[in-house]
Amino acid sequence: MLTHDTAFLFQQKIDNEIKIEPKDPMPQAYRKTNIRQISQHAHSEIVGMLPEANWISRAPSLKRKAILLAKVQDEAGHGLYLYAAAETLGIHRDEMINDLHSGTAKYSSIFNYPTLTWADIGAIGWLVDGAAILNQVALCRTSYGPYARALVRICKEESFHQRQGFDALLVLSKGTLQQKEMCQDAINRWWWPSLMMFGPRDSESTNNDQSIKWKIKRKTNDELRQSFVNMAAEQVKVLGMTLPDAALKWNEESKQYNFGEINWEEFWNVVKGKGPCNKQRLEARKKAHEEGTWVREAAIAYAEKKRLFTDTFKKGALEIA
Ligand code: BYC
Numbered sequence: 001m002l003t004h005d006t007a008f009l010f011q012q013k014i015d016n017e018i019k020i021e022p023k024d025p026m027p028q029a030y031r032k033t034n035i036r037q038i039s040q041h042a043h044s045e046i047v048g049m050l051p052e053a054n055w056i057s058r059a060p061s062l063k064r065k066a067i068l069l070a071k072v073q074d075e076a077g078h079g080l081y082l083y084a085a086a087e088t089l090g091i092h093r094d095e096m097i098n099d100l101h102s103g104t105a106k107y108s109s110i111f112n113y114p115t116l117t118w119a120d121i122g123a124i125g126w127l128v129d130g131a132a133i134l135n136q137v138a139l140c141r142t143s144y145g146p147y148a149r150a151l152v153r154i155c156k157e158e159s160f161h162q163r164q165g166f167d168a169l170l171v172l173s174k175g176t177l178q179q180k181e182m183c184q185d186a187i188n189r190w191w192w193p194s195l196m197m198f199g200p201r202d203s204e205s206t207n208n209d210q211s212i213k214w215k216i217k218r219k220t221n222d223e224l225r226q227s228f229v230n231m232a233a234e235q236v237k238v239l240g241m242t243l244p245d246a247a248l249k250w251n252e253e254s255k256q257y258n259f260g261e262i263n264w265e266e267f268w269n270v271v272k273g274k275g276p277c278n279k280q281r282l283e284a285r286k287k288a289h290e291e292g293t294w295v296r297e298a299a300i301a302y303a304e305k306k307r308l309f310t311d312t313f314k315k316g317a318l319e320i321a
Contacts, residue, residue: 014215019145022088030214033207034144035089037216039096042082043107047100047281049075051115052124060118067164068121074157081150088146101286103273110197112275119172119179119186125165127187127194127232133158134228135198135219143215166235173239180241187236188244195259196267198225204264226256233257 006025013020020026049072056072059065083093099105110128115121133155140151172183199221202208211217219227229248236243247260269275 011213014143014213017215019148020143021145029210030216031089033211033214033216034147035086035091037207037211038082038086038089038144038147039091039099040106040108042079042086042096043100043105044111045075045079045082047107047111047285048128049079050281050284051111051113051277052121054115055118055121058118059121064168071125071161071164074161078150078154078157081154082147085144085146085150089144097289101282101289103282106271108197109267109270109275110193112270112277112281113189113193114277116189117182117186119169119182120190122165122168122172122183123186123190125161125163126169126235127165127190128197129158129161129165130232131194131197131224131228133162134231135224138218138224141215141218166239169239169241173241183239184241187239187241191232191244192262192266193270195225195228195262196270198222198228200264200267229257229259 007027010020010026010030020030052068052072052075056065056068059068083096086096087093096105100107110131115124136151136155136158140148140155142148142151169183169186172179175183199205202220202222205221208217208220212220233243233248233250245260247258249258251258270278273279
């Protein structure tokens with residue numbers, strides 16, 4: 001536990017925008033919150049591969065297939081940077097994975113919805129990656145160094161993801177009547193779950209105040225959600241589509257868009273494991289982990305062989321010297 005003085009110095013460091021690094025003293029709760037948020041973020045990236053991977057074999061052209069394949073691979077990379085960042089806080093990756101598989105750890109609610117048509121891939125890119133970027137750009141300035149640095153690269157890739165999604169929807173929005181309807185239907189289904197990605201209202205958020213004070217979070221859930229609505233409400237006009245919210249209206253006074261009430265009951269149900277695809281997602285992750293056992297064993301055996309070889313080589317070199 002940190003003494004009163006060290007806790008004061010820690011907060012001062014945060015206030016002065018000095019990054020916290022793995023070996024720095026830190027309050028136990030700061031370490032715990034970062035492990036929670038970073039590991040949940042990592043799980044979201046990995047589980048987030050599933051709804052999109054569903055369309056790799058059915059993408060409408062070779063170009064779209066190659067793009068989607070690259071995007072899904074990027075998400076795997078993001079998961080790996082984030083697991084590695086969390087490990088610098090003293091937790092082992094196996095523990096994080098076990099928590100995911102046992103249902104103890106959370107991951108973003110958004111990935112518990114099904115991808116029913118090709119337009120869903122566009123909507124995920126535009127709305128889901130769009131929401132993710134807004135949050136992650138702010139998180140590039142998070143106070144924990146390894147997390148902030150991982151996010152810089154993640155954001156570069158996410159902005160490409162968002163553009164590819166918007167581009168896929170733009171093509172559909174200029175297509176046949178059926179394609180236009182498919183585009184609108186995907187937007188209708190993904191809009192509200194995308195708003196839920198930002199978490200509960202600030203007044204209901206258990207972690208917000210402390211995380212903002214420690215600059216783990218740089219913006220509150222409601223601030224980010226409002227920026228997202230402002231952005232999407234303009235972009236949807238380019239598509240010639242609409243957002244499924246009768247209350248969406250520009251407010252001249254606040255210079256923001258007013259928007260309707262989120263279905264919080266649905267949000268908490270999905271968070272608690274009762275969404276349309278929660279069970280399916282966890283089962284798919286567990287199966288992939290089991291089937292990947294031989295890869296992990298081979299990697300460990302190779303690392304061990306390499307270490308033995310390096311040790312023997314070093315010993316030989318010393319003896320010669
Ligand atoms: N889903 O106190 P609060 C991606 C939980 S992946 C599920 O406000 P916090 C992508 C929250 O954990 C996008 N649970 O929490 C990948 C807390 O429970 P615990 C993922 C949620 O942490 C592939 C409780 O509700 N992005 O971009 O201060 C393809 C109370 O909430 C959700 C990140 O993870 C939710 N939506 O704020 C495409 C970004 N919301 O843990 C795209 C990093 C809340 O106390 N994370 N909960 O039991 C964050 O910025 C913050 O953790 C959040 C929530 C804003 C998400």
